[in-house]
Amino acid sequence: MKRVTPQTGSALEVLLVEDNAADVAIIERLAAGSPVPVRLSVATDGQGAVDVLCGGLGSAAPELVLLDISLPRMDGLQVLRRLRAERALQDLPVIMLSGSDDERHVRESQRLGAHTHIVKPMRHRDFLWILRSLLSYRGRIAALRRVAACEEGGHARSTESQAQ
Numbered sequence: 419m420k421r422v423t424p425q426t427g428s429a430l431e432v433l434l435v436e437d438n439a440a441d442v443a444i445i446e447r448l449a450a451g452s453p454v455p456v457r458l459s460v461a462t463d464g465q466g467a468v469d470v471l472c473g474g475l476g477s478a479a480p481e482l483v484l485l486d487i488s489l490p491r492m493d494g495l496q497v498l499r500r501l502r503a504e505r506a507l508q509d510l511p512v513i514m515l516s517g518s519d520d521e522r523h524v525r526e527s528q529r530l531g532a533h534t535h536i537v538k539p540m541r542h543r544d545f546l547w548i549l550r551s552l553l554s555y556r557g558r559i560a561a562l563r564r565v566a567a568c569e570e571g572g573h574a575r576s577t578e579s580q581a582q
Contacts, residue, residue: 430454
């Protein structure tokens with residue numbers, strides 16, 4: 419698996435599952451020129467993506483998967499089915515990439531839990547929209563964790579005071 423590493427900061431972890439070298443190069447350029455640090459990992463076939471995501475990650479888990487529909491060894495829809503069958507990966511944001519806007523693929527992707535569908539080649543504004551959405555999602559998750567921690571702390575303090 420190939421990685422493009424950001425300059426500095428808390429990078430967004432993105433797994434790109436794409437077998438077309440030209441499309442990979444476009445997204446690598448977009449990630450490298452992004453106003454937000456992006457750590458982009460690339461899997462070149464569906465089975466490789468499933469192996470990485472379902473087989474235990476040696477490094478940080480991605481916060482987003484950009485998943486091509488037409489892939490060797492296992493197509494993107496099959497990969498998406500596998501991800502949604504794994505409890506730990508059911509909420510992982512997945513954006514489907516395709517060379518066409520075939521309505522059957524779009525509907526099936528949505529039915530399986532993809533967040534959206536983007537027709538390739540990816541444009542700069544699409545990539546920025548994805549980053550803004552992911553940052554917003556990351557912020558909401560962090561806020562929910564803070565609330566949960568406060569509630570747990572409050573529950574622990576009230577239990578301690580009741581015991582006294």
